[in-house]
Amino acid sequence: MARVELSPAFEDVDADILVQLIADMIERLMAHNDQIPLSPESLTRFHSRNPPGISVLDYLRRIVRFTKAERLCLLITLHYIDQICARMPLFTLSSLTCHRFVITSVTVSSKALCDAFCTNSLYAKVGGIPLTELNLLEREFLRMIDWRLTCTREILHEYYVNLVRTHSKGIYYIAGHESSSSISSDSDMDWETGRSRSVSPAATLAPESPRPPTLEQNMAFAAFQQESRRSSQGS
Template identity: 60%
Template sequence: MNSSGRVVLPSAFEDADIDNLALLIADMLERLMAHNDQIPLLAESLTRFHSRAVPSINVLDYLRRIIKFTKVEKTCLLLTLHYVDQICARTPLFTLSSLTCHRFIIASITVCNKGLCDTFCTNSFYARVGGIPVSELNDLEREFLRMIDWRLTCTREVLQEYYINLVRTDSTGRFSILGIDMESTATSRSPSPPAMSPAPVPMSHQHRSIRREASTILIDTATLTPQVPQGPTVEQNMAFADLQKSWGGMESESAPG
Protein backbone atom coordinates (compact mmCIF):
# COMPACT_ATOMS: atom_id res chain seq x y z
CA MET A 1 0.00 0.00 0.00
CA ASN A 2 1.33 3.45 -0.87
CA SER A 3 0.97 6.70 1.07
CA SER A 4 -2.29 7.57 -0.75
CA GLY A 5 -3.97 4.45 0.59
CA ARG A 6 -4.11 2.73 -2.80
CA VAL A 7 -3.10 -0.91 -3.05
CA VAL A 8 -1.17 -2.04 -6.12
CA LEU A 9 -1.64 -5.77 -6.63
CA PRO A 10 0.66 -8.08 -8.60
CA SER A 11 -0.29 -8.84 -12.19
CA ALA A 12 -1.00 -12.54 -11.51
CA PHE A 13 -3.65 -13.63 -9.01
CA GLU A 14 -1.34 -16.38 -7.72
CA ASP A 15 1.02 -13.70 -6.36
CA ALA A 16 -1.67 -11.61 -4.66
CA ASP A 17 -1.99 -11.54 -0.88
CA ILE A 18 -4.82 -13.88 0.08
CA ASP A 19 -6.40 -11.34 2.42
CA ASN A 20 -6.62 -8.84 -0.45
CA LEU A 21 -8.37 -11.53 -2.50
CA ALA A 22 -10.77 -12.08 0.40
CA LEU A 23 -11.48 -8.33 0.55
CA LEU A 24 -12.21 -8.18 -3.18
CA ILE A 25 -14.37 -11.31 -3.21
CA ALA A 26 -16.33 -10.18 -0.16
CA ASP A 27 -16.97 -6.80 -1.78
CA MET A 28 -18.28 -8.48 -4.93
CA LEU A 29 -20.50 -10.91 -3.02
CA GLU A 30 -21.87 -8.23 -0.68
CA ARG A 31 -22.98 -6.16 -3.68
CA LEU A 32 -24.51 -9.23 -5.29
CA MET A 33 -26.36 -10.03 -2.06
CA ALA A 34 -27.58 -6.46 -1.58
CA HIS A 35 -29.29 -6.62 -4.97
CA ASN A 36 -30.65 -10.14 -4.66
CA ASP A 37 -32.06 -9.52 -1.17
CA GLN A 38 -34.57 -7.21 -2.86
CA ILE A 39 -35.95 -10.04 -4.99
CA PRO A 40 -39.08 -11.57 -3.42
CA LEU A 41 -38.43 -15.10 -2.20
CA LEU A 42 -40.63 -17.67 -3.91
CA ALA A 43 -41.31 -21.22 -2.79
CA GLU A 44 -39.84 -22.64 -6.00
CA SER A 45 -36.57 -20.77 -5.47
CA LEU A 46 -35.87 -22.37 -2.08
CA THR A 47 -32.79 -24.59 -1.98
CA ARG A 48 -30.77 -26.44 0.62
CA PHE A 49 -28.56 -23.36 0.79
CA HIS A 50 -31.29 -21.22 2.37
CA SER A 51 -30.91 -20.62 6.10
CA ARG A 52 -33.74 -19.57 8.42
CA ALA A 53 -32.03 -16.31 9.35
CA VAL A 54 -29.17 -14.16 8.12
CA PRO A 55 -25.92 -15.36 9.77
CA SER A 56 -24.43 -12.94 12.31
CA ILE A 57 -20.97 -13.09 10.72
CA ASN A 58 -20.37 -10.98 7.62
CA VAL A 59 -18.96 -12.44 4.40
CA LEU A 60 -15.46 -11.01 4.83
CA ASP A 61 -15.05 -12.35 8.35
CA TYR A 62 -16.48 -15.69 7.22
CA LEU A 63 -13.93 -15.91 4.39
CA ARG A 64 -11.14 -14.95 6.79
CA ARG A 65 -12.24 -17.64 9.22
CA ILE A 66 -12.18 -20.25 6.42
CA ILE A 67 -8.76 -19.06 5.24
CA LYS A 68 -7.34 -19.17 8.76
CA PHE A 69 -8.48 -22.66 9.65
CA THR A 70 -8.51 -24.52 6.31
CA LYS A 71 -5.52 -22.92 4.57
CA VAL A 72 -7.63 -22.69 1.42
CA GLU A 73 -5.72 -21.98 -1.77
CA LYS A 74 -6.23 -18.81 -3.81
CA THR A 75 -7.46 -20.83 -6.78
CA CYS A 76 -10.30 -22.24 -4.70
CA LEU A 77 -11.33 -18.77 -3.53
CA LEU A 78 -11.61 -17.51 -7.11
CA LEU A 79 -13.36 -20.68 -8.22
CA THR A 80 -16.17 -19.76 -5.83
CA LEU A 81 -17.04 -16.93 -8.23
CA HIS A 82 -16.94 -19.31 -11.17
CA TYR A 83 -19.34 -21.60 -9.33
CA VAL A 84 -21.68 -18.66 -8.68
CA ASP A 85 -21.74 -18.03 -12.41
CA GLN A 86 -22.26 -21.68 -13.31
CA ILE A 87 -25.13 -22.25 -10.89
CA CYS A 88 -26.92 -18.95 -11.50
CA ALA A 89 -26.71 -19.42 -15.27
CA ARG A 90 -28.06 -22.97 -15.16
CA THR A 91 -30.59 -22.39 -12.39
CA PRO A 92 -32.07 -18.90 -12.90
CA LEU A 93 -34.29 -19.10 -9.81
CA PHE A 94 -31.27 -19.48 -7.55
CA THR A 95 -29.92 -16.24 -6.10
CA LEU A 96 -26.93 -15.63 -3.92
CA SER A 97 -28.50 -13.73 -1.05
CA SER A 98 -27.98 -13.11 2.64
CA LEU A 99 -29.78 -16.38 3.30
CA THR A 100 -27.69 -18.51 0.90
CA CYS A 101 -24.22 -16.97 0.63
CA HIS A 102 -22.54 -18.47 3.70
CA ARG A 103 -23.70 -22.02 3.03
CA PHE A 104 -22.76 -21.58 -0.63
CA ILE A 105 -19.23 -20.50 0.33
CA ILE A 106 -18.51 -23.36 2.73
CA ALA A 107 -19.95 -25.89 0.27
CA SER A 108 -17.83 -24.39 -2.52
CA ILE A 109 -14.63 -24.50 -0.48
CA THR A 110 -15.32 -28.06 0.66
CA VAL A 111 -16.02 -29.35 -2.85
CA CYS A 112 -13.13 -27.46 -4.44
CA ASN A 113 -10.53 -28.42 -1.85
CA LYS A 114 -11.49 -32.08 -1.93
CA GLY A 115 -11.69 -32.21 -5.71
CA LEU A 116 -8.62 -30.20 -6.71
CA CYS A 117 -6.13 -29.98 -3.84
CA ASP A 118 -3.56 -32.54 -2.72
CA THR A 119 -4.39 -32.00 0.94
CA PHE A 120 -7.78 -31.21 2.41
CA CYS A 121 -9.76 -31.51 5.63
CA THR A 122 -12.61 -33.80 6.60
CA ASN A 123 -16.22 -32.75 6.20
CA SER A 124 -16.62 -32.66 9.97
CA PHE A 125 -13.82 -30.09 10.16
CA TYR A 126 -15.21 -27.97 7.31
CA ALA A 127 -18.62 -28.10 9.02
CA ARG A 128 -17.15 -26.85 12.31
CA VAL A 129 -15.38 -24.01 10.52
CA GLY A 130 -18.55 -23.16 8.58
CA GLY A 131 -20.75 -23.31 11.65
CA ILE A 132 -23.19 -25.95 10.40
CA PRO A 133 -23.83 -29.64 11.27
CA VAL A 134 -21.77 -32.12 9.29
CA SER A 135 -24.94 -33.86 8.07
CA GLU A 136 -26.07 -30.55 6.57
CA LEU A 137 -22.71 -30.02 4.87
CA ASN A 138 -22.92 -33.52 3.39
CA ASP A 139 -26.29 -32.63 1.87
CA LEU A 140 -24.98 -29.30 0.62
CA GLU A 141 -21.97 -30.98 -0.98
CA ARG A 142 -24.16 -33.40 -2.94
CA GLU A 143 -26.51 -30.62 -4.03
CA PHE A 144 -23.62 -28.36 -4.99
CA LEU A 145 -22.02 -31.01 -7.20
CA ARG A 146 -25.35 -31.65 -8.89
CA MET A 147 -25.89 -27.94 -9.55
CA ILE A 148 -22.45 -27.43 -11.10
CA ASP A 149 -22.82 -30.69 -13.05
CA TRP A 150 -19.55 -31.90 -11.44
CA ARG A 151 -17.59 -29.29 -13.40
CA LEU A 152 -15.10 -28.44 -10.70
CA THR A 153 -12.52 -26.46 -12.59
CA CYS A 154 -11.86 -23.94 -15.32
CA THR A 155 -8.75 -22.61 -17.01
CA ARG A 156 -6.17 -20.43 -15.34
CA GLU A 157 -7.02 -17.69 -17.87
CA VAL A 158 -10.62 -17.60 -16.67
CA LEU A 159 -9.53 -17.26 -13.04
CA GLN A 160 -7.20 -14.43 -14.04
CA GLU A 161 -10.18 -12.75 -15.73
CA TYR A 162 -12.13 -12.99 -12.48
CA TYR A 163 -9.19 -11.46 -10.65
CA ILE A 164 -9.04 -8.49 -13.02
CA ASN A 165 -12.82 -8.07 -12.90
CA LEU A 166 -12.78 -8.05 -9.09
CA VAL A 167 -10.28 -5.20 -9.05
CA ARG A 168 -12.01 -3.28 -11.85
CA THR A 169 -15.41 -3.36 -10.12
CA ASP A 170 -14.30 -3.04 -6.48
CA SER A 171 -16.55 -0.50 -4.78
CA THR A 172 -13.76 1.08 -2.72
CA GLY A 173 -11.61 1.95 -5.75
CA ARG A 174 -8.48 1.30 -3.65
CA PHE A 175 -7.03 -1.49 -5.75
CA SER A 176 -5.15 -1.57 -9.03
CA ILE A 177 -3.09 -4.22 -10.78
CA LEU A 178 0.55 -3.65 -11.67
CA GLY A 179 0.97 -3.01 -15.39
CA ILE A 180 -2.75 -3.19 -16.25
CA ASP A 181 -4.86 -0.23 -17.29
CA MET A 182 -8.14 -0.97 -15.51
CA GLU A 183 -10.07 1.53 -17.62
CA SER A 184 -9.08 -0.14 -20.87
CA THR A 185 -9.95 -3.62 -19.60
CA ALA A 186 -13.48 -2.38 -18.96
CA THR A 187 -14.05 -1.60 -22.65
CA SER A 188 -11.80 -4.00 -24.54
CA ARG A 189 -13.45 -7.28 -23.55
CA SER A 190 -15.73 -8.81 -26.15
CA PRO A 191 -18.38 -9.88 -25.53
CA SER A 192 -18.97 -7.67 -22.53
CA PRO A 193 -19.59 -9.54 -19.30
CA PRO A 194 -23.21 -9.71 -18.20
CA ALA A 195 -24.25 -7.05 -15.72
CA MET A 196 -23.97 -8.37 -12.21
CA SER A 197 -27.36 -9.37 -10.84
CA PRO A 198 -29.64 -7.55 -13.27
CA ALA A 199 -32.95 -6.49 -11.80
CA PRO A 200 -35.87 -8.90 -12.17
CA VAL A 201 -38.38 -8.04 -14.88
CA PRO A 202 -42.04 -8.40 -13.85
CA MET A 203 -44.19 -10.50 -16.18
CA SER A 204 -47.93 -10.14 -16.62
CA HIS A 205 -50.07 -10.49 -13.52
CA GLN A 206 -51.59 -13.65 -14.95
CA HIS A 207 -48.25 -15.45 -14.53
CA ARG A 208 -47.85 -14.25 -10.93
CA SER A 209 -44.12 -14.77 -11.15
CA ILE A 210 -40.91 -12.91 -11.76
CA ARG A 211 -38.61 -13.57 -14.67
CA ARG A 212 -35.05 -13.45 -13.45
CA GLU A 213 -31.99 -13.35 -15.63
CA ALA A 214 -28.95 -15.23 -14.37
CA SER A 215 -27.17 -13.39 -11.57
CA THR A 216 -23.80 -13.98 -13.12
CA ILE A 217 -20.56 -12.11 -12.55
CA LEU A 218 -18.45 -12.70 -15.65
CA ILE A 219 -19.44 -15.48 -18.02
CA ASP A 220 -21.41 -15.24 -21.24
CA THR A 221 -24.68 -16.96 -20.34
CA ALA A 222 -25.36 -17.70 -24.02
CA THR A 223 -22.85 -20.54 -23.72
CA LEU A 224 -24.98 -22.31 -21.12
CA THR A 225 -28.39 -23.91 -21.30
CA PRO A 226 -30.40 -22.98 -18.21
CA GLN A 227 -32.75 -25.47 -16.63
CA VAL A 228 -36.43 -24.89 -17.33
CA PRO A 229 -37.99 -23.43 -14.15
CA GLN A 230 -40.72 -25.63 -12.69
CA GLY A 231 -43.30 -25.12 -9.99
CA PRO A 232 -42.39 -25.67 -6.36
CA THR A 233 -42.23 -29.20 -5.03
CA VAL A 234 -44.12 -30.31 -1.93
CA GLU A 235 -40.85 -30.13 0.00
CA GLN A 236 -40.22 -26.55 -1.16
CA ASN A 237 -43.76 -25.48 -0.25
CA MET A 238 -43.41 -26.97 3.22
CA ALA A 239 -39.99 -25.37 3.71
CA PHE A 240 -41.30 -22.03 2.49
CA ALA A 241 -44.22 -22.13 4.91
CA ASP A 242 -41.86 -23.07 7.72
CA LEU A 243 -39.53 -20.20 6.79
CA GLN A 244 -42.38 -17.71 6.76
CA LYS A 245 -43.50 -18.97 10.17
CA SER A 246 -39.99 -18.47 11.57
CA TRP A 247 -39.88 -14.94 10.16
CA GLY A 248 -43.23 -14.21 11.79
CA GLY A 249 -41.89 -15.44 15.11
CA MET A 250 -38.81 -13.23 14.86
CA GLU A 251 -40.96 -10.19 14.02
CA SER A 252 -43.22 -10.77 17.03
CA GLU A 253 -40.20 -11.15 19.32
CA SER A 254 -38.74 -7.87 18.09
CA ALA A 255 -42.05 -5.97 18.29
CA PRO A 256 -42.36 -3.52 21.17
CA GLY A 257 -44.43 -4.78 24.07
Protein backbone atom coordinates in the same frame (compact mmCIF):
# COMPACT_ATOMS: atom_id res chain seq x y z
CA MET B 1 -6.31 7.16 0.20
CA ALA B 2 -3.14 5.67 -1.24
CA ARG B 3 -3.66 3.07 -3.93
CA VAL B 4 -2.07 -0.36 -3.73
CA GLU B 5 -0.54 -2.20 -6.67
CA LEU B 6 -1.33 -5.92 -6.79
CA SER B 7 0.46 -8.79 -8.44
CA PRO B 8 -0.73 -9.54 -11.99
CA ALA B 9 -1.08 -13.21 -10.95
CA PHE B 10 -3.86 -14.06 -8.53
CA GLU B 11 -1.75 -16.90 -7.14
CA ASP B 12 0.71 -14.34 -5.76
CA VAL B 13 -1.69 -11.77 -4.32
CA ASP B 14 -1.98 -11.56 -0.53
CA ALA B 15 -4.71 -13.98 0.55
CA ASP B 16 -6.47 -11.43 2.73
CA ILE B 17 -6.61 -8.92 -0.13
CA LEU B 18 -8.17 -11.56 -2.38
CA VAL B 19 -10.68 -12.27 0.38
CA GLN B 20 -11.52 -8.57 0.57
CA LEU B 21 -12.05 -8.39 -3.19
CA ILE B 22 -14.30 -11.46 -3.27
CA ALA B 23 -16.30 -10.35 -0.22
CA ASP B 24 -16.83 -6.91 -1.74
CA MET B 25 -18.28 -8.42 -4.92
CA ILE B 26 -20.44 -10.93 -3.07
CA GLU B 27 -21.79 -8.33 -0.64
CA ARG B 28 -22.90 -6.11 -3.53
CA LEU B 29 -24.52 -9.09 -5.22
CA MET B 30 -26.29 -10.01 -1.98
CA ALA B 31 -27.54 -6.44 -1.47
CA HIS B 32 -29.12 -6.61 -4.91
CA ASN B 33 -30.60 -10.09 -4.54
CA ASP B 34 -31.98 -9.48 -1.05
CA GLN B 35 -34.49 -7.13 -2.67
CA ILE B 36 -35.98 -9.98 -4.71
CA PRO B 37 -39.00 -11.54 -2.95
CA LEU B 38 -38.63 -15.21 -2.08
CA SER B 39 -40.91 -17.63 -3.88
CA PRO B 40 -41.50 -21.28 -2.97
CA GLU B 41 -39.91 -22.52 -6.19
CA SER B 42 -36.71 -20.56 -5.52
CA LEU B 43 -36.03 -22.16 -2.11
CA THR B 44 -33.07 -24.52 -1.94
CA ARG B 45 -31.18 -26.49 0.67
CA PHE B 46 -28.78 -23.55 0.83
CA HIS B 47 -31.42 -21.26 2.30
CA SER B 48 -31.20 -20.64 6.04
CA ARG B 49 -34.09 -19.36 8.13
CA ASN B 50 -32.26 -16.16 9.05
CA PRO B 51 -29.11 -14.40 7.81
CA PRO B 52 -26.04 -15.58 9.78
CA GLY B 53 -24.64 -13.09 12.26
CA ILE B 54 -21.22 -12.91 10.59
CA SER B 55 -20.27 -10.82 7.59
CA VAL B 56 -19.11 -12.43 4.36
CA LEU B 57 -15.68 -10.87 4.84
CA ASP B 58 -15.26 -12.27 8.35
CA TYR B 59 -16.65 -15.62 7.25
CA LEU B 60 -14.14 -15.91 4.40
CA ARG B 61 -11.33 -14.85 6.72
CA ARG B 62 -12.41 -17.54 9.18
CA ILE B 63 -12.38 -20.17 6.43
CA VAL B 64 -8.90 -19.15 5.27
CA ARG B 65 -7.56 -19.04 8.82
CA PHE B 66 -8.71 -22.50 9.85
CA THR B 67 -8.65 -24.44 6.56
CA LYS B 68 -5.75 -22.72 4.77
CA ALA B 69 -7.95 -22.55 1.67
CA GLU B 70 -5.90 -21.83 -1.43
CA ARG B 71 -6.47 -18.71 -3.52
CA LEU B 72 -7.64 -20.88 -6.40
CA CYS B 73 -10.44 -22.31 -4.27
CA LEU B 74 -11.57 -18.87 -3.16
CA LEU B 75 -11.61 -17.39 -6.65
CA ILE B 76 -13.33 -20.30 -8.36
CA THR B 77 -16.32 -19.72 -6.07
CA LEU B 78 -17.28 -16.85 -8.40
CA HIS B 79 -17.15 -19.21 -11.37
CA TYR B 80 -19.41 -21.66 -9.54
CA ILE B 81 -21.89 -18.84 -8.82
CA ASP B 82 -22.03 -18.02 -12.52
CA GLN B 83 -22.40 -21.68 -13.47
CA ILE B 84 -25.26 -22.30 -11.10
CA CYS B 85 -27.09 -19.06 -11.90
CA ALA B 86 -26.87 -19.92 -15.60
CA ARG B 87 -28.18 -23.45 -15.04
CA MET B 88 -30.74 -22.51 -12.36
CA PRO B 89 -32.04 -18.96 -12.96
CA LEU B 90 -34.24 -19.03 -9.87
CA PHE B 91 -31.24 -19.47 -7.58
CA THR B 92 -29.87 -16.26 -6.09
CA LEU B 93 -26.91 -15.67 -3.85
CA SER B 94 -28.45 -13.75 -0.97
CA SER B 95 -27.91 -13.22 2.75
CA LEU B 96 -29.85 -16.46 3.29
CA THR B 97 -27.78 -18.62 0.91
CA CYS B 98 -24.33 -17.07 0.73
CA HIS B 99 -22.59 -18.54 3.76
CA ARG B 100 -23.67 -22.13 3.12
CA PHE B 101 -22.81 -21.73 -0.53
CA VAL B 102 -19.32 -20.42 0.23
CA ILE B 103 -18.32 -23.12 2.72
CA THR B 104 -19.67 -25.81 0.39
CA SER B 105 -17.80 -24.31 -2.56
CA VAL B 106 -14.51 -24.28 -0.66
CA THR B 107 -15.10 -27.84 0.52
CA VAL B 108 -15.80 -29.10 -3.00
CA SER B 109 -13.08 -27.14 -4.79
CA SER B 110 -10.39 -28.01 -2.23
CA LYS B 111 -11.04 -31.71 -2.67
CA ALA B 112 -11.19 -31.43 -6.45
CA LEU B 113 -8.26 -29.11 -7.10
CA CYS B 114 -5.79 -29.36 -4.21
CA ASP B 115 -3.33 -32.06 -3.16
CA ALA B 116 -4.07 -31.41 0.52
CA PHE B 117 -7.45 -30.58 2.01
CA CYS B 118 -9.37 -30.85 5.28
CA THR B 119 -12.02 -33.33 6.35
CA ASN B 120 -15.69 -32.49 6.03
CA SER B 121 -15.85 -32.48 9.82
CA LEU B 122 -13.45 -29.55 9.96
CA TYR B 123 -15.13 -27.69 7.11
CA ALA B 124 -18.48 -28.11 8.87
CA LYS B 125 -17.08 -26.87 12.17
CA VAL B 126 -15.46 -23.85 10.53
CA GLY B 127 -18.63 -23.14 8.55
CA GLY B 128 -20.84 -23.40 11.61
CA ILE B 129 -23.13 -26.10 10.26
CA PRO B 130 -23.67 -29.78 11.21
CA LEU B 131 -21.57 -32.36 9.38
CA THR B 132 -24.66 -34.14 8.06
CA GLU B 133 -25.90 -30.86 6.62
CA LEU B 134 -22.59 -30.14 4.87
CA ASN B 135 -22.60 -33.63 3.36
CA LEU B 136 -26.07 -32.98 1.92
CA LEU B 137 -25.04 -29.54 0.69
CA GLU B 138 -21.99 -31.01 -1.00
CA ARG B 139 -24.08 -33.52 -2.94
CA GLU B 140 -26.59 -30.83 -3.91
CA PHE B 141 -23.80 -28.48 -4.98
CA LEU B 142 -22.25 -31.09 -7.26
CA ARG B 143 -25.63 -31.74 -8.82
CA MET B 144 -26.20 -28.03 -9.39
CA ILE B 145 -22.88 -27.54 -11.20
CA ASP B 146 -23.24 -30.86 -13.03
CA TRP B 147 -19.86 -31.95 -11.58
CA ARG B 148 -18.08 -29.28 -13.64
CA LEU B 149 -15.48 -28.49 -11.03
CA THR B 150 -12.77 -26.88 -13.13
CA CYS B 151 -12.22 -23.99 -15.49
CA THR B 152 -9.22 -22.49 -17.23
CA ARG B 153 -6.69 -20.37 -15.41
CA GLU B 154 -7.44 -17.67 -17.97
CA ILE B 155 -11.06 -17.44 -16.81
CA LEU B 156 -9.96 -17.22 -13.18
CA HIS B 157 -7.52 -14.49 -14.16
CA GLU B 158 -10.40 -12.54 -15.71
CA TYR B 159 -12.38 -12.84 -12.50
CA TYR B 160 -9.38 -11.57 -10.55
CA VAL B 161 -8.78 -8.59 -12.85
CA ASN B 162 -12.46 -7.66 -12.79
CA LEU B 163 -12.65 -7.95 -9.01
CA VAL B 164 -9.85 -5.42 -8.77
CA ARG B 165 -11.36 -3.14 -11.39
CA THR B 166 -14.84 -3.07 -9.83
CA HIS B 167 -13.80 -2.98 -6.16
CA SER B 168 -16.11 -0.49 -4.47
CA LYS B 169 -13.30 1.41 -2.74
CA GLY B 170 -11.07 1.50 -5.81
CA ILE B 171 -7.86 1.30 -3.81
CA TYR B 172 -6.28 -1.61 -5.67
CA TYR B 173 -4.90 -1.82 -9.18
CA ILE B 174 -2.90 -4.18 -11.36
CA ALA B 175 -0.13 -2.49 -13.32
CA GLY B 176 -0.63 -2.90 -17.04
CA HIS B 177 -4.36 -3.66 -16.76
CA GLU B 178 -5.89 -0.44 -15.53
CA SER B 179 -4.99 3.17 -15.12
CA SER B 180 -5.68 5.00 -11.89
CA SER B 181 -8.95 6.32 -13.32
CA SER B 182 -10.31 3.09 -14.77
CA ILE B 183 -11.08 1.23 -11.55
CA SER B 184 -14.56 2.45 -11.23
CA SER B 185 -17.78 2.41 -9.25
CA ASP B 186 -20.99 0.41 -9.39
CA SER B 187 -21.96 2.25 -12.58
CA ASP B 188 -19.05 0.63 -14.40
CA MET B 189 -19.71 -3.03 -13.70
CA ASP B 190 -19.79 -4.56 -17.17
CA TRP B 191 -16.72 -6.74 -16.58
CA GLU B 192 -15.23 -5.94 -19.99
CA THR B 193 -11.49 -6.55 -19.93
CA GLY B 194 -8.97 -8.08 -22.25
CA ARG B 195 -7.33 -11.38 -21.54
CA SER B 196 -3.86 -11.51 -20.09
CA ARG B 197 -1.07 -12.03 -22.61
CA SER B 198 1.08 -13.55 -19.89
CA VAL B 199 -1.17 -16.58 -19.42
CA SER B 200 0.39 -19.78 -20.67
CA PRO B 201 -2.00 -22.15 -22.47
CA ALA B 202 -0.37 -24.97 -20.51
CA ALA B 203 -1.24 -23.41 -17.16
CA THR B 204 -4.89 -24.45 -17.22
CA LEU B 205 -7.14 -26.53 -15.05
CA ALA B 206 -9.24 -27.81 -17.91
CA PRO B 207 -9.63 -27.36 -21.67
CA GLU B 208 -10.86 -23.97 -22.85
CA SER B 209 -14.60 -23.53 -22.47
CA PRO B 210 -17.02 -20.79 -23.54
CA ARG B 211 -17.03 -17.78 -21.26
CA PRO B 212 -19.91 -18.11 -18.78
CA PRO B 213 -22.44 -15.40 -17.94
CA THR B 214 -20.90 -12.96 -15.51
CA LEU B 215 -22.09 -12.08 -12.04
CA GLU B 216 -23.26 -8.73 -13.35
CA GLN B 217 -25.24 -10.37 -16.15
CA ASN B 218 -26.91 -12.59 -13.58
CA MET B 219 -27.71 -9.53 -11.46
CA ALA B 220 -29.36 -7.90 -14.47
CA PHE B 221 -31.27 -11.10 -15.19
CA ALA B 222 -32.47 -11.26 -11.59
CA ALA B 223 -33.70 -7.67 -11.83
CA PHE B 224 -35.55 -8.55 -15.04
CA GLN B 225 -37.18 -11.53 -13.34
CA GLN B 226 -38.25 -9.34 -10.43
CA GLU B 227 -39.83 -6.78 -12.73
CA SER B 228 -41.57 -9.53 -14.70
CA ARG B 229 -43.09 -10.92 -11.51
CA ARG B 230 -44.36 -7.49 -10.54
CA SER B 231 -45.91 -6.98 -13.97
CA SER B 232 -47.64 -10.37 -13.91
CA GLN B 233 -48.98 -9.73 -10.43
CA GLY B 234 -50.35 -6.35 -11.47
CA SER B 235 -52.11 -7.68 -14.55
